[in-house]
Amino acid sequence: MREMATVDEIKAKADIVQIISERLNVKKAGKHFKALCPFHGEKTPSFMISPELQIYKCFGCGEGGDVITFLEKYEGMDFNEAIAFLSERTGIKLDPSNFQPKKEKEKIIEINSLAVKYYQYLLLKHELGKPALDYLTGKRKLTLETIQKFVIGYSPENPKIFQSFFLKKKGFNLKDLLLTGICYEKYSGLVDRFAGRIIFPLFDHRGNTVGFSGRAMPSTNPDVAKYINTPETPAYHKSDLLFGLNFAKEAIKEKEFVVVTEGELDVISPWQRGIKNIVAIKGSALTEAHTRLLSRFTKNITLALDTDFAGNAAAKRGIETAQSAGLRIKVAQFKGYKDPDEMAVSDIDGLIKCIDKAIPVYDFIINSALEKFDPNTMQGKVDISKEVVPFLAKIEDEIMKAYYIEILAKKLLVPYESVYSEVEKNKISRLTKDNEPASAKFSSGRREAIEEVLLALVLRNSPDNLVKLKRYFKSQFLKRIVERFIDFPTKPVFDIKKFSENLPAELKDRFNEMYFINLVNYEDISSEKLLLEIETLTRNLEMIDLSESQSRLIEKIRESEKEGKKAEVAKLQKKLNELVKTKMKLTGGEG
Numbered sequence: 001m002r003e004m005a006t007v008d009e010i011k012a013k014a015d016i017v018q019i020i021s022e023r024l025n026v027k028k029a030g031k032h033f034k035a036l037c038p039f040h041g042e043k044t045p046s047f048m049i050s051p052e053l054q055i056y057k058c059f060g061c062g063e064g065g066d067v068i069t070f071l072e073k074y075e076g077m078d079f080n081e082a083i084a085f086l087s088e089r090t091g092i093k094l095d096p097s098n099f100q101p102k103k104e105k106e107k108i109i110e111i112n113s114l115a116v117k118y119y120q121y122l123l124l125k126h127e128l129g130k131p132a133l134d135y136l137t138g139k140r141k142l143t144l145e146t147i148q149k150f151v152i153g154y155s156p157e158n159p160k161i162f163q164s165f166f167l168k169k170k171g172f173n174l175k176d177l178l179l180t181g182i183c184y185e186k187y188s189g190l191v192d193r194f195a196g197r198i199i200f201p202l203f204d205h206r207g208n209t210v211g212f213s214g215r216a217m218p219s220t221n222p223d224v225a226k227y228i229n230t231p232e233t234p235a236y237h238k239s240d241l242l243f244g245l246n247f248a249k250e251a252i253k254e255k256e257f258v259v260v261t262e263g264e265l266d267v268i269s270p271w272q273r274g275i276k277n278i279v280a281i282k283g284s285a286l287t288e289a290h291t292r293l294l295s296r297f298t299k300n301i302t303l304a305l306d307t308d309f310a311g312n313a314a315a316k317r318g319i320e321t322a323q324s325a326g327l328r329i330k331v332a333q334f335k336g337y338k339d340p341d342e343m344a345v346s347d348i349d350g351l352i353k354c355i356d357k358a359i360p361v362y363d364f365i366i367n368s369a370l371e372k373f374d375p376n377t378m379q380g381k382v383d384i385s386k387e388v389v390p391f392l393a394k395i396e397d398e399i400m401k402a403y404y405i406e407i408l409a410k411k412l413l414v415p416y417e418s419v420y421s422e423v424e425k426n427k428i429s430r431l432t433k434d435n436e437p438a439s440a441k442f443s444s445g446r447r448e449a450i451e452e453v454l455l456a457l458v459l460r461n462s463p464d465n466l467v468k469l470k471r472y473f474k475s476q477f478l479k480r481i482v483e484r485f486i487d488f489p490t491k492p493v494f495d496i497k498k499f500s501e502n503l504p505a506e507l508k509d510r511f512n513e514m515y516f517i518n519l520v521n522y523e524d525i526s527s528e529k530l531l532l533e534i535e536t537l538t539r540n541l542e543m544i545d546l547s548e549s550q551s552r553l554i555e556k557i558r559e560s561e562k563e564g565k566k567a568e569v570a571k572l573q574k575k576l577n578e579l580v581k582t583k584m585k586l587t588g589g590e591g
Contacts, residue, residue: 113209204246260301286301454538
């Protein structure tokens with residue numbers, strides 16, 4: 001019987017390039033691969049993948065790691081989920097001892113997954129759920145097929161049913177149940193947070209049940225909140241979640257755009273009637289997490305929100321965030337209806353037309369301001385300017401910005417220069433800041449930076465020469481790497497991946513990044529040119545050493561002159577002259 005594998009064996013079997021290329025548009029770049037970074041907005045690829053070391057690194061934002069790190073950051077998996085995914089993907093069974101104990105997130109998802117079935121059973125099969133089912137199929141016009149697709153449920157106002165199912169029948173402990181947020185303690189008893197409400201499970205984009213949203217029944221006291229959500233937990237973060245994305249992913253890719261709405265029924269009603277590329281943001285503003293998630297599937301967003309988001313500060317930030325991520329935003333206007341749910345039920349063809357005729361977001365912002373204020377009065381012009389100019393000031397594309405400045409100027413009947421001046425005054429720093437080069441992270445100065453490049457090139461091109469060049473490495477970290485190399489078998493061929501895997505944990509990640517970072521600029525250089533580069537680097541290091549020695553000698557000469565030690569000065573001056581001659585030889589005759 002085959003022995004079970006370790007995490008390292010599964011990582012070695014899983015091809016990081018293949019895993020990432022299934023999620024990003026990856027292109028060959030010499031011996032490496034490149035893509036637009038999924039972790040920050042950019043227009044020029046700075047995200048690099050090394051098949052040799054099985055790692056990735058973004059030279060823009062600094063994110064990097066191995067295949068497990070990528071799945072954790074990109075897919076939101078925890079360690080156990082990532083290695084379980086890779087185990088299934090590679091067909092290699094992982095030794096159970098390599099799995100970490102269940103984390104809080106896993107426990108929450110496990111309980112939530114059972115709660116979904118519990119709530120739906122009560123809606124569809126129990127007499128207590130009949131009023132809620134009648135409301136959904138009658139008033140809301142939802143079919144049983146749709147209810148089952150979105151696994152809609154119901155929570156009765158009977159705490160004994162909840163306690164009996166979760167505590168007695170299923171045996172969950174109180175601490176874990178409270179962790180999910182679906183219940184809370186009251187008078188030493190356990191109360192279902194969603195009691196008396198229709199339940200909409202909240203799935204992440206991979207289909208995990210991370211939380212719930214509960215809608216009050218129409219007969220409920222009007223002072224009670226219509227909707228409540230699971231509180232923030234290790235599994236559920238409102239700002240990260242896009243309701244319906246798990247169902248909409250393929251349709252978004254096929255249609256090449258996504259319709260973004262505000263609430264659950266704004267997704268479910270249009271979905272039932274044929275609009276499948278639709279999600280909800282659970283609020284009126286796109287967050288950075290939302291835009292990052294949506295950009296995996298499309299760059300085109302059509303907003304179909306039921307709020308006056310043009311005057312909403314959070315919505316403004318969302319538009320800026322989406323623009324910075326390179327997303328193109330349009331706005332669908334459905335006048336006469338309060339939200340997409342209502343319009344989908346009454347006039348689905350009209351909703352489809354509204355979506356097809358969506359206008360660019362900046363046209364919508366200008367039009368909304370013109371409707372809100374009177375452009376024929378001076379105060380109206382000022383109010384319109386105050387509402388629109390902050391948006392225009394944050395447009396990154398200068399041609400687009402000039403276009404909308406001209407439109408606003410014509411609408412207000414004022415000179416172009418006046419609007420341009422206001423835009424410039426309101427201009428703020430762009431959201432994406434220039435980052436320090438990733439290589440600077442590990443370089444304490446010019447010398448160490450040169451040493452790092454030298455080590456990377458020697459290991460790449462002529463590892464047998466490293467022992468002879470050992471004296472050039474003064475960095476304690478690099479000296480340790482060289483020492484490990486000396487003890488590492490290099491015959492018949494030096495294997496950089498095996499060398500890396502055999503490094504101590506405290507050296508491995510730093511070495512991988514250093515090696516990867518410093519080779520990116522030498523992708524297409526021949527072996528002969530690499531040897532010349534190595535010679536140049538060693539000469540630069542010798543020059544640095546000589547310059548440091550020169551500075552020390554000059555300081556000693558000054559001290560000896562002050563003390564009147566003429567013989568010592570003459571002796572030191574002779575050394576200095578010899579050192580200068582050596583430097584001149586290295587520089588081809590220059591002092």
